[in-house]
Amino acid sequence: MADMNLLETFENPHPNRDYVIQHVAPEFTSVCPKTGQPDFGTIEIEYVADKLCVELKSLKFYLQAFRNEGAFYEDLVNRILDDLVKVLSPRQMTVVGEFTPRGGMHSTITADYAAS
Secondary structure (H helix, E strand, O other), X not given: OOOHHHOOEXXXXXXXXXXXXXXXXXXXXXXXXXXXXXXXXXXEEEEEOOOEEEOHHHHHHHHHOOOOOEOOHHHHHHHHHHHHHHHHOOOEEEEEEEEXXXXXXXXXXXXXXXXX
């Protein structure tokens, strides 16, 4: 199971400005919980930081931790969003999972967060 404790942060160098940070992981893998077959996709994380930014090497290791985990696409995308929001407390964040076709079906899952 992916552990959000893998995620490391650093101070936002420009906390007084809204700017968009985008990270794209084009080699995301997980496992279908029904068939045990591998799933492949791209995870795109876009956020406006408040006080903290995510460190990329830790983000890579966090995402790789899903490699042997059985979970549905909808759960994966929402868990990634929830974990990053807990660690970073961003002003806003969107996580998109675009998964490769399986059985003639292509899936894209989008989850959003906005600070209140």
